[in-house]
Structures are given as structure tokens and as C-alpha cells.
Amino acid sequence: MAKVKKAPRPKAQTPKGFRDYFGAEVSERAHMLRAIAEVYHRYGFDALESSAVETVEALGKFLPDVDRPNEGVFAWQDEDDQWMALRYDLTAPLARVYAQHRNDLPLPYRRYAMGPVWRNEKPGPGRYRQFYQCDADTVGAASVAADAEICAMLSDTLETVGIPRGDYLIRVNNRKVLNGVLETMGLTDEAQAADVLRTIDKFDKVGESGVRELLGKGRLDASGAYIDGVGLSDDQAAPVLAFLTSKGADAAKTFANLRDAIGSSQTGATGVDELEQIADLLHAQGYGADRIDIDPSVVRGLGYYTGPVYEAELTFEILDEKGRKRQFGSVSGGGRYDDLVKRFTGQEVPATGVSIGVDRLLAALREKGRIQSTAQGPVVVTVMDKQRMADYQAMVAELRNNGIRAEVYLGNPKNFGNQLKYADKRNSPIAVIEGGDEKEKGVIQIKDLILGAKLAADASLEEWKDHPSQYEVPRDQLVAKVRALLDLHK
Structure with a gap:
């Protein structure tokens, strides 16, 4: 009789792209989440804890296809052959929750949510497949006062958790202004317009000259590979470059430059008007350009947002893995997304919100020496x-x-x-x-x-x-x- 082969012992290791968190790290995160929740609560937002699992159809961003139905998410089929997935953010579940319970919820509905999200993406240094987010959103308010409030709350939150004034800047832009620029360019080809948007999104990496080359014939990247350009003429590309470089010495100069960039576009003019309103509302509350600034170079999730967008950037310097000085960078971002709930209801519902990357914010506090990696024991x-x-x-x-x-x-x-x-x-x-x-x-x-x-x-x-x-x-x-x-x- 053949000898029965023993099953091999499982390897004691975390799956690729995941990690374990021990006592001090868990306590630090819990302390930060409590501090953030106190600010959100003070602003009148209510807590929401939605399911970690959604139908892939409800998530929307990563719809299943024939070859790889779980692209971008961790997905599986349940007993009814319906595709389910772990949430990849906290905003898509909010759209589903509001559409499902809208008759029982106040309008506007103001909620905050905190918890882990999962993305089936290639992991890298400091990039994990599971990480924490901390969101706050207002659903059902069309006024840009809701956007200004989110920016003010984000500023208060950063200072509450230990990022001092002067070490951060919240930058604000408006997708409508960019749409106005595209109108001024006369782009009617959707594919070419999408190429332009992708090129604009690279502005922070390649700068003005790099964008100019990519809008035209193309450019050599850092590795020496040639990247094909969009193929625009210099005249066609001019409004984009005017938009990206319209930041002035003060807000008034920035608004004047933006109006030049959008030409006669009514959509663009509406976007500039909204930015002026946000600046006025923030000024009335005491938030100056040292904390929240109008900056046309902010380009976030171009296909996702429909109006104002904002990003919180930490401005202090750190040393990278090669000992070079660099700014810490972004820890939070958000904006207006008026089309998300419409997927469920067929009716446009205005919404705006922000998401804080909790792990990056904790890393920033460690860099500043505001928290220690060891906690006192019992x-x-x-x-x-x-x-x-x-x-x-x-x-x-x-x-x-x-x-x-x-x-x-x-x-x-x-x-x-x-x-x-x-x-x-x-x-x-x-x-x-x-x-x-x-x-x-x-x-x-x-x-x-x-x-x-x-x-x-x-x-x-x-x-x-x-x-x-x-x-x-x-x-x-x-x-x-x-x-x-x-x-x-x-």
C-alpha cells in the first residue's frame, strides 16, 4: 500500500501586497481616526458604516468583462452567480446607500465614513492592496458653499491631528474650467480629448515643457523611450498651457488668467465664477491663501469629477530612499461628483466630498516626530x-x-x-x-x-x-x- 503523503505545512507569510499591524500602529491609527471624527462631527456630519462588500455592478468603476471580471477589485461570484467585490473606496458605496435609502435620509445628507478599502493592483514600496480611508461627503447640495465647507473642514482636520499651519496647503481647482479650455480648443474627437486630459494629468511630473511636447509630437521620457504625443498644433495647445500656468501672484490675477484661457466658453466662465465664490466664502471664515489656495495645476481624476476639485499637500521636506530632499506630497483629495448617484436613480444628485489617506497621514506625522512607533505597555x-x-x-x-x-x-x-x-x-x-x-x-x-x-x-x-x-x-x-x-x- 502506497504511503499517504502528508500535506505540506502552509507558509506563515502575509499575502503579497498586504501587511500586519501591531499594537502601537493600531493604537496610533485609532487615535487619529477619533481626532478626525471629532472634527467631522463638529461640522455636523453623521457617521455611516456601510458594507465592505458591494455588487460589482454597484461599484461601477470596475465592471466585469469576459476575460477578467475582477480587474482592479477583489471579486467573486456568489451562489446566485452575481459578481461581488470588496469595496475599492468609500464613495461608490455611499452612492448606493443614498440611492437605496434616499426616502429616509435628510437632504442634504452629510456623512463621514472610515475603514479599510481593497484594490487589486500591483503592490510597490509603501503601496498596499489594503489601506485605510477617512471620507466626508455632502449629498444633495448644489451650492459651492458645500465645497468651501469641505476645504475648511480639511484644513481644521490637518491641524487637529498635528500638521501645523505652514506645513500644508489645500489647493483648489474646477473641472468646469478645464472643460471650458477644451471647448476653446474646439476638440470634437472624444478620443483626442481623452488624450489631452491624460496629458494634463502629467503636469506635476513633466512640467510645462513636458506637457507642451506631449500635446504636440511627443517626447523622450527619463528612460530614453519615446512617448507619442497627441498631435496638436501650437495654436491648439496654447489654451491648455495657458490654463496650467495661470497661477498668479494673488487670486485676482489667477482668475483673470483663467478667464483669458477659457475664451468665450460659458462652461469655463461658470467654473471660474464658482472658484471666486469658494475663495470669498473661505475668506469670510478666515481661511487665507496660506491654508487654502486657488491653483489651476490641481488635476484630479479628470473623468470622475464634475466641478470643484481639491487636494491637500504637505509642503515640508523629507529625504527619499536615496537621501534626496523632496516634499512629502498629497495626503488627501476630493471634489464634486454630481453624476455618481444618477447611475442608480436616473436623476442627477449633486454631491461633493473628500478622502484622507490615513496611512500616508500617519507616515507624515512620524516624519514630523509627532508620534512615536512604540507605545507604552502596561x-x-x-x-x-x-x-x-x-x-x-x-x-x-x-x-x-x-x-x-x-x-x-x-x-x-x-x-x-x-x-x-x-x-x-x-x-x-x-x-x-x-x-x-x-x-x-x-x-x-x-x-x-x-x-x-x-x-x-x-x-x-x-x-x-x-x-x-x-x-x-x-x-x-x-x-x-x-x-x-x-x-x-x-
């Missing part, structure tokens, strides 16, 4: 006599009931040194010790592990020379002494 109550576990549990309960994070060591108590090693690995600030002698005298030993680590690293620390690293205190002073030490090291 106070550890050591076990000197396993027959007296009830005494130790009573201590830990007393600490917890007074709001102090604490735990009893639950490993093998035989080697006391291992208990202290455990406390160090947990980044614990304090170890509590009560052996038989201490029990008999009615005292406990409280070991300051933070000071101990500091003295071990540098015994010449003058500011700590008068502080012992271990204290003997009466048992009834457990909470008071632990709290005093924790306050000392805050």
Missing part, C-alpha cells in the same frame, strides 16, 4: 508565589479600576529574570513586586523600568541622579505611587 505585576495568584489579581484589578493599564504575568513564574525581560519587551513602565517578605511586612516593591533603562543607557544623567529606580511603599499606596511615576515620565 504595568506588570510580577508573580513571586504562584499560590498567591489571587493577591496579584487583586493588585491588578485595583490598578485597572483606577484607570491604569495593568496585567499580571501569566507565564512560568519560576525565573524572575524572565518576568522582567517580558516587561521590557512589552515596553512596560513599571513592575510591581510582592514576595513573601513584602507580604509579611505589608509593603510592595515598585520598580521604575523607564528610569532603569535610561540609567542603563547613560549612567551620567544628571536630572535623574536623585531618583531611585526602585521604591518600597506600603501596600495601600500602590495606586498613588504607580500614578506618580507614570506622571513623572509623561
